[in-house]
Amino acid sequence: MATDPASRFQAMTQPQEVKSAERGSVTRDALARAGLAVLQRDGLDALSMRAVAAELGVRAPSLYWHVRSKEELLDLLGDALMLAAAPDLPVRSGDWRADLGAIAWGFREFLRVRRDAVRVLAGRFLHGPGMWTVMEQQLEVLHDAGFSRQDATLASYTLGITVTGFMLNEQAAVSAAEAEGRLGRRAAVDEIAGLIEGLPADRYPHLVASARAMAGPDMDERFRFVVDRFLDGLEALPRTLPT
Amino acid sequence: MATDPASRFQAMTQPQEVKSAERGSVTRDALARAGLAVLQRDGLDALSMRAVAAELGVRAPSLYWHVRSKEELLDLLGDALMLAAAPDLPVRSGDWRADLGAIAWGFREFLRVRRDAVRVLAGRFLHGPGMWTVMEQQLEVLHDAGFSRQDATLASYTLGITVTGFMLNEQAAVSAAEAEGRLGRRAAVDEIAGLIEGLPADRYPHLVASARAMAGPDMDERFRFVVDRFLDGLEALPRTLPT
DNA sequence: CACTCTCCCTTACAGTGTTAGGGAACACTC
DNA sequence: GAGTGTTCCCTAACACTGTAAGGGAGAGTG
Numbered sequence: 001m002a003t004d005p006a007s008r009f010q011a012m013t014q015p016q017e018v019k020s021a022e023r024g025s026v027t028r029d030a031l032a033r034a035g036l037a038v039l040q041r042d043g044l045d046a047l048s049m050r051a052v053a054a055e056l057g058v059r060a061p062s063l064y065w066h067v068r069s070k071e072e073l074l075d076l077l078g079d080a081l082m083l084a085a086a087p088d089l090p091v092r093s094g095d096w097r098a099d100l101g102a103i104a105w106g107f108r109e110f111l112r113v114r115r116d117a118v119r120v121l122a123g124r125f126l127h128g129p130g131m132w133t134v135m136e137q138q139l140e141v142l143h144d145a146g147f148s149r150q151d152a153t154l155a156s157y158t159l160g161i162t163v164t165g166f167m168l169n170e171q172a173a174v175s176a177a178e179a180e181g182r183l184g185r186r187a188a189v190d191e192i193a194g195l196i197e198g199l200p201a202d203r204y205p206h207l208v209a210s211a212r213a214m215a216g217p218d219m220d221e222r223f224r225f226v227v228d229r230f231l232d233g234l235e236a237l238p239r240t241l242p243t
Numbered sequence: 244m245a246t247d248p249a250s251r252f253q254a255m256t257q258p259q260e261v262k263s264a265e266r267g268s269v270t271r272d273a274l275a276r277a278g279l280a281v282l283q284r285d286g287l288d289a290l291s292m293r294a295v296a297a298e299l300g301v302r303a304p305s306l307y308w309h310v311r312s313k314e315e316l317l318d319l320l321g322d323a324l325m326l327a328a329a330p331d332l333p334v335r336s337g338d339w340r341a342d343l344g345a346i347a348w349g350f351r352e353f354l355r356v357r358r359d360a361v362r363v364l365a366g367r368f369l370h371g372p373g374m375w376t377v378m379e380q381q382l383e384v385l386h387d388a389g390f391s392r393q394d395a396t397l398a399s400y401t402l403g404i405t406v407t408g409f410m411l412n413e414q415a416a417v418s419a420a421e422a423e424g425r426l427g428r429r430a431a432v433d434e435i436a437g438l439i440e441g442l443p444a445d446r447y448p449h450l451v452a453s454a455r456a457m458a459g460p461d462m463d464e465r466f467r468f469v470v471d472r473f474l475d476g477l478e479a480l481p482r483t484l485p486t
Numbered sequence: 487c488a489c490t491c492t493c494c495c496t497t498a499c500a501g502t503g504t505t506a507g508g509g510a511a512c513a514c515t516c
Numbered sequence: 517g518a519g520t521g522t523t524c525c526c527t528a529a530c531a532c533t534g535t536a537a538g539g540g541a542g543a544g545t546g
Contacts (some may be wrong), residue, residue: 021525049503061504062525070503122365123411125419127435132447139449149456152449154468161469165408168366176368192370204375206382206395213392225397226404229476236475266493266542292534304535305494313534 021058028066030056032080035073044116049073074120075128081117082130085110086137096145097231103138104163104227111167118167134160146239155234166226170219190215264300271309273299275323278316287359292316317363318371324360325373328353329380339388340474346381347406347470354410361410377403389482398477409469413462433458 034055038047049060049070067073091102111118135156142152173189193215201208217225277298281290292303292313310316334345354361378399385395416432436458444451460468 026524048501050501059526060502061506061527064504065524119366122408123362123415125412125415127438132439132442132450136447136450139453143449143452149453150459151468153453153456154460154465155472157465158469158472161408161412162405165365165404165411168408168411169368169404172366172368195370196375199375204379206386207375207379209386210382210392210396213396216393217397222397222400225394226401229398229401229479230472231476232479233472233474233476236472236478264494269493291532293532302495303533304496304537307535308493 021056021062026056026058026062026066028076031063031066031073032076035077036080036084039077039117039120040115044119075124075126078120078124078126079128079130081114081121082126082128082134084114084130085117086130086133092141096141097235099141100138100145100159100234101227101231103141104159104230105223107134107163108167108223111163111171116171118164118171122164122168146241147234147237148239151234151237151239158230162226162230166223170223173219264305269299269301269305269309271319274306274309274316275319278320279323279327282320282360282363283358287362318367318369321363321367321369322371322373324357324364325369325371325377327357327373328360329373329376335384339384340478342384343381343388343402343477344470344474346384347402347473348466350377350406351410351466354406354414359414361407361414365407365411389484390477390480391482394477394480394482401473405469405473409466413466416462432461 031052035047035052038051038055042051049063052073053060053063063073067076085107091099091106093099093102111121138156138159139152142155143149147155193211196204196207196214197211199208274295278290278295281294281298285294292306295316296303296306306316310319328350334342334349336342336345354364381399381402382395385398386392390398436454439447439450439457440454442451
């Protein structure tokens, strides 16, 4: 039906329901919000310019009025994520180790709950309100603990890249396991450990000997190790006595 | 020219120089080698299935006989990179701190020299000869230092994600600076520090106070901090006395 | 000989980021 | 109020991506 030229022409000259989105409906903030929505709902792989645009009731090329490239959009998303993470890290127990640890654990939890958040954050050079807020929280704890400004900024930097690096790896292991149909996030690790046990012991003596030790700790224990080692490392630094 | 049907037909029925690549020229190893070559020459963004295939004198779909997806190809590249990194980390001075530090610094140097290597590695769940070799080296040092098998595996894991996380960030800063035409890799950091200094001090008191401290350390100093803190953290762990 | 495997090929598809250029609505000046 | 510029959305199109479907030449084996 509707294949004769006349009705085809009719269809083509129909009003077509163009309905431009109303002007000004897209701001940089709205863009970040829409991006976060798509990210949470469909994941990073589905986060295309067209998808974000659709979320705003707009076509993809329109985004380029507000943003120079997709990369810039992701920068926006990155800082928005940091801003969203900040409230999850509110602590001041008086014990700087506990406070800094809580920040690390809170950040980890945030990165675990927010779908693909770590993949957006990792390897992104962020500077915006979100980043600043998170840094401020950490610097406050570190400064009050008596660390020098220099050590405090370095420690804050280290904390960020460490947690991000860890989570990037954890999430990779999770999705690798999911891709192969394994349920539970330890399955992959266990399997690898078994595989390693069968490796030639003359070539990888220490690795083979450690196979069982590798299968042992779950991600929580690994993270505890990473954080505690970092905190112990800070402990070795000089600091002025708290008042 | 050559727009009349006759010559068009001629052209279409020309031998066309089909020349299939000879069979068996593509192995999984050759595939990894070709991938590494493309990566080094043109960078990760230019590493498409078609580009890797061309490097092998083959068409893109042929790769799918050897590899299930591009992701699997990247896994191959990842382990090949680890294998390439291993010889760069050969040490045994007798001092475990020095040895482990040298491994970390060597790995960093490798990730800096090998274009986009860190972007391939980061967030990839690797298990292959390359990964095993690197782990073996680290475990040897840690074991001989007297750490328990458990602590040694955890420390090795931590070292890997820490260095990778750090380099991912460093390279991001570098390419962000390059993208904006800044030369030298500190320019971006300096600029940000200046920007932070102008932030509202009532909202970000510690951040503003630390602005100058942030501009100070270059990437080498930051890395030294990260590694030394990690080593100090290990020092706090119990270990059996060396013989 | 015929048959099966291996491994490359061509063709094609749906989807990507991005550019070029057009037009409607608003804000300002004369 | 007319004219002009700016803002912000649109359509059309491009070059390119990863990947599926199916074909065919050659080697190995009965």
